Amino acid sequence: MAKPPTHARAVIIGGGVSGCSVAYHLAKLGWSDIVLLERKQLTCGTTWHAAGLVGQLRGSQNMTRLAKYSAELYTKLEAETGVATGMRQVGSISLGLTADRREELLRQATVARIFGVEVHEITKAEVHAMYPHVEIGDVTCALHLPGDGQCDPANIAMALAKGARMAGATILEGVKVTGVTDDGTRATGVNWDSGSEQGHIAADVVINCGGMWGRDLAARSGVTLPLHACEHFYLVTEPIEGLGHLPVLRVPDECAYYKSDAGKMMLGAFEPKAKPWGMGGIPEDFCFDALPEDFEHFEPILEMATKRMPMFETAGIHTFFNGPESFTPDDRYYLGEAPELKGYWIAAGYNSIGIVSSGGAGMALAHWIAEGEPPFDLWEVDIRRAQPFQRNRRYLKERVTETLGLLYADHWPYRQVETARGVRRSPVHEQLKAAGAVFGEVAGWERANWFALPGQAREYRYGWGRQNWFDNQRAEHMAVRNGVGLFDMTSFGKIRVEGRDACTFLNRLCANQVDVAKGRVVYTQMLNERGGIESDLTVTRLSETAYLLVVPGATLQRDLAWLRRHQGDHAVAIVDMTAAEAVFCVMGPKARDLLSAVSPDDLSHKGFAFGTAREIEIGMGLARAHRISYVGELGWELYVSSDMAAHVFEALRDAGADHGLKLCGLHTLDSCRIEKAYRHFGHDITDEDHVLEAGLGFAVKTDKGEFIGRDAVMRKQDQGLARMMLQFQLEDPEPLLFHNEAIVRDGKIVGPVTSGNYGHALGGAIGMGYVPCPGESPEQVLASSYEIEVAGARHKARASLTPLYDPKAERVRM
Incomplete structure (x- = not known):
């Protein structure tokens, strides 16, 4: 065996199809100083006994793009390397x-x-x-x-390995990585043991492709890699x-x-x-x-x-x-740089689709490593979606009993996982449960999705039509539109950024102006250099040197990683405050009446303007109230310290009896925001979607000075939009929209519905999605005829560039 070198640009851990693909693609990008270390022999973990199915169609456009790339790569590998891959396009x-x-x-x-x-x-x-x-x-x-096709998995890996060697990579078998070294902030290399010798390789980047061994190896570096x-x-x-x-x-x-x-x-x-x-x-x-x-x-x-x-x-x-294969809590694999440790990259957890995934995943990760950002939106498989608690082995053992079977189970809309539940709960979880809440789970948080009526079964009855909670959602939705609803949104991610450079730092990252007066709430995005949206958030100025950033619970780790990646020499502290505060959203035209019943503070429009925040009294407690809305109605988000959360909730609930208060769930939050055409990160907006094409130019202030993505915004302003985000309403009130239905423009499919739900106030299914329109004016785009294809049937749709509900946003400023 050749002795490992003392330095490499990249060290790849694991010689299965994933590691071999990463080595192949990095080498193809010109990274010849690559070392792949395999503890035993190439393919000996899971790859050698994989079924070798190559199915191109996945659940999203970019996952399909990666699978199609794999199929094309495997077809040509044999000619390139001379290794027979067994690839046959049998369909x-x-x-x-x-x-x-x-x-x-x-x-x-x-x-x-x-x-x-x-x-x-x-x-x-x-x-x-x-x-x-x-x-x-x-x-x-x-x-x-x-x-579609099938292949010989072991030979695919061997062909990738040979291709990597041909491009200059070093691949060594019988060398076990015993640990990844770091300097406290980034990975610096690996320690290895060949049985007869031991040593260290200093490296610029380390890539964990360790499959079922990967979790425990990552844990030794404080990196969360939830698989079992x-x-x-x-x-x-x-x-x-x-x-x-x-x-x-x-x-x-x-x-x-x-x-x-x-x-x-x-x-x-x-x-x-x-x-x-x-x-x-x-x-x-x-x-x-x-x-x-x-x-x-x-x-x-x-x-x-x-x-x-x-x-x-x-x-x-x-x-x-x-034979064993690795599965993850959500049946999606992991790619990307670990948020806990710079230079520590991951490609693992393939949920029995490693062969069809690894070709594309290796290509995407190689570009991500070499260029500093992914080639397109990979949030679906981004390691930053993993929550730190998910490294818990008992949790993983229980969850994967279910996720393996979910691959072939009915993929009904709104289907909820059933195992490993109850890990993260709001301080008012039991009160919500007593009120009939039926919970879903996101990022480990138990969240009330809808509320059952007395005597109604507190369970989902799934199907592709109107599910058993449809009428419950309608009642909650119309309470928000006509009266007042109360949402528990404690799962919001809350990040405090504080220090003398806080304003400068956040103005560098945010597209909107955050150098505002104390108590102002700013809606903004953090952009990448391409003008794509890395984060969608509100920024509230708490003091001269302190801000609170509020993000979706599912993106918290991603957003923390983005902030820390760009912190540099800025004198700021970035602190996750999520567990410190509960959040209650009081929304609807009667929200002011309800809050006035429990608070002596001035809540008038003149006394408490939209987009501002301040402390108010509620009951016998205190809350920081943010006048902001994600449902398109008058309302406040109430941030309450966890110790007072139960009291404040009960004060609102009890007073609500005289004001028609309705407890509302996440399904209603979603239907209200889609009716109002509010964007949702991960569906309507991603790091691949330009902020101007997403219709969010109003939140971009190019005149404030330099910020990440400003040049891309200016270029897009000069070049014009290549596509526009539209909102659609089906003319027929019966069909339902969920996600990934086809937008049909003048008889031709032009893209997917990015978000869909039922607009109870508008009286039909509402969808959102991008329409390609290079060189076209808004008038030309709207002059077309639109349909939405649902399960093969096409339904006429009304299209709009402005929200179909309250287009002038008058209701939030009542």
């Missing part, structure tokens, strides 16, 4: 067996059309012609994606005469997938309740190992398979395999 077929699954598949077909993936809805006869072995009597829908291994089962038959190369077949209602290979048939499973493995860590000597068979666990899947594919009744079993 795939997905079968639905229920009405709900039919709706899901038809919606997936719409998504495929939006993202340019060839898809065909095929008949039972066409299924049988392509796949004569499958029983089709109970099939309700079938999709065929001819561009699960047992994953499949069987392979003896050779079956005349089998041939069949499309990959997925039958999600039976938790099964089928793949023909070398004349044999593979049956794999994503069972509803999985078996976590390696709770105490992965054994030191684990290498090309299988886990003990558990035929009883697999038997229900096989029983359904023998009916779906009668050949399994007679074919002998060649291999029954059980």
Whole structure:
């Protein structure tokens, strides 16, 4: 074995397909000073026993872009490296067996059309012609994606490794990384042990591609990498005469997938309740190992398979395999720089889609490392979404029993996870529960999504139509529009930025002017150099040297990381204050009446203007009231220290009995904000979306001086917009919009709906989304005819560039 060098530009930990892909793509970018260290042998963890399915269609445009890239890369790797990859474009077929699954598949077909993936809805006869072995009597829908394929996973990794070596990278087997070194702020290298020797490699960046070993390795550096291994089962038959190369077949209602290979048939499973493995860590000597068979666990899947594919009744079993794969709390993998430690990068947690993901993920991460920012929006898989508590092993063990099965479960809108719940709760959680709250979970926070009536079941009954809480949401929504509603938004992320340079620092990061008077609340974005939106937030000036930044709970770690990344020599302290304060939002035209009943302070429009904040008395307690709104009505956000939260909530609730107060959930917050065309980070606005094209130019002050993204804003002003954010209302009040339906302009699909909900005050489904419009005026854009495609059916839609509800924003300034 060659001895590891003493210095490298990048050290990659782990020689599975993920690590090999990162090495390949960094080398292709000209980074020849790369070292990949594998503790045993390349592919020996999970890659070698992966199924090798290459499905291009994912749940979003950019994840689909990455999967398509993988498929294209694997097709050409053999010619480049001489390593046979087994890549065959055999296509795939997905079968639905229920009405709900039919709706899901038809919606997936719409998504495929939006993202340019060839898809065909095929008949039972066409299924049988392509796949004569499958029983089709109970099939309700079938999709065929001819561009999908399958490959040899181990050889894909080997081809990537060879390509990396050909471009100058060093790949060493039998060298274990025992730890990542750091100087307190950034990673500085790795310590290694080959069994006979030990040493250190100094490095500019370290990339953890350690798969199921990655979590514990990251933890030793204080880095959160929430993943847990699960047992994953499949069987392979003896050779079956005349089998041939069949499309990959997925039958999600039976938790099964089928793949023909070398004349044999593979049956794999994503069972509803999985078996976590390696709770105490992965054994030191684990290498090309299988886990003990558990035929009883697999038997229900096989029983359904023998009916779906009668050949399994007679074919002998060649291999029954059980091997570990890593799963994450939300079924999405992790990419990016760890927020806790600069220079520590991650590509791990692939949830059994590592082969199709790693080609694109390696490319995207390599560009991110080399260029300092991702090539496009990767928030869906960004490591900064992980919450520190999620490194807890008991939490992970419980959650992954569910997330493995969710890959093939019905993907109903608003579906809630059921395991590992109750970790983060508001101080008034029990009061909300007693009032009928039905909770959802985001970033570990239990949040009231809707409130059940007395005697109503406190549970979701899922479906693609109006779910069982639709009328509850309508009542809550109309209370906010006509009366007064109360939301618990304690899950907001709250960041205090304080110090003599606080104003200068934040004005450098924020697009709006934050050098305002004490008590002013500023709505703003933090931009990247491309003018894309890194954060959507409010900034409240508390004093000459102190500000409070309020961000979505899901983006808190991302926003903290962005602030700290740019702190430099600014004399500021950046402190997460989220747990210190509860937040109650009192919203609606009667909000002033309710607050006046519990507070002696002046709450008149003249005495307490919109966009200002100050301390007020409530009951026998105190709150800092921010006159701001995310629902488009008169209202205040009340920030209350956690010790007084229960008292303030009870004072509002009790006084509310005389003012028609309605407790409201997050579904209503969402429907109100979409009706008002307020943007939501991660859906309508991302780091890929230019702030002017997102319609947020009003929050940008280019005349205040330099700030990150200013040049990109000025260029866009000169060049004109390439696309515009529009709001849509369906003319037919019956269909529902959720997300990723197709926007159809003059008969042509032009993009996805970024957010959708039902606008109860407007009387129809409301959606938002971008429409390409290079060189066009707003009048030309609005002159077109618009439809929204929902599960293959197109519905006429009214389009608007201004909010359809209260377009002049008069109601928030009542």
